[in-house]
Amino acid sequence: MILQLVILTVVLESDLGRRKIGWFRVARPVIAVAAIVPFFFTTVPTGGNDLILQGAGALTGALLGAFSVCPLLMSVGHDPAWRRRHFRTATTPAKPAVVSHAGAGYAAVWIAVTLARLGFAYGSEHIFSAALGRFLVDQQLSADALANAFILLAIAMDLARSLGLWARARTHLVQAGIAPAHA
Helix, strand or coil, rough: CHHHHHHHHHHHHHHEEEEEHHHHHHHHHHHHHHHHHHHCCCCCCCCCCCHHHHHHHHHHHHHHHHCCCCCCCCEEEEEEEEECCCHHHCCCCCCEEEEEECCCCHHHHHHHHHHHHHHHHHHHCCCCCHHHHHHHHCCCHHHHHHHHHHHHHHHHHHHHHHHHHHHHHHHHHHHCCCCCCCC
């Protein structure tokens, strides 16, 4: 639960509204995940269908992360006179920057996925624990693999979001002729 809420908070804080796409913005959620995950990701079960479940979690996360930065939910453009948001009234000269704008649709995707994960976690302990236990046994899955699938979903979603954001910024620069294609 803590991991889910930390990832949601970091991603929404760094992406909602109009924001410059810089290295720290792309890397910050990745750094947060790298710092927190070792405490939760303690084992990699390989028996039965465990690897398939964990792979499905990672793939689902990657697809959701890529979707979250698609043009439908986030626009990317160039601002020739960008100023950092905390210093817009400063007298320092503005610098050109690639910026994105994410709004309610972007937030809705991240919040919905987080609520679904938290809802499943609550339900698996308080509502359908017996049915889930039978399902895991019938499908030759371990509880650790299920937990890992959700952790991998969160990690992959975050990494795909960062990679997608970087790729969209890079593509925008190349198409605008601002940066050479090989740099």
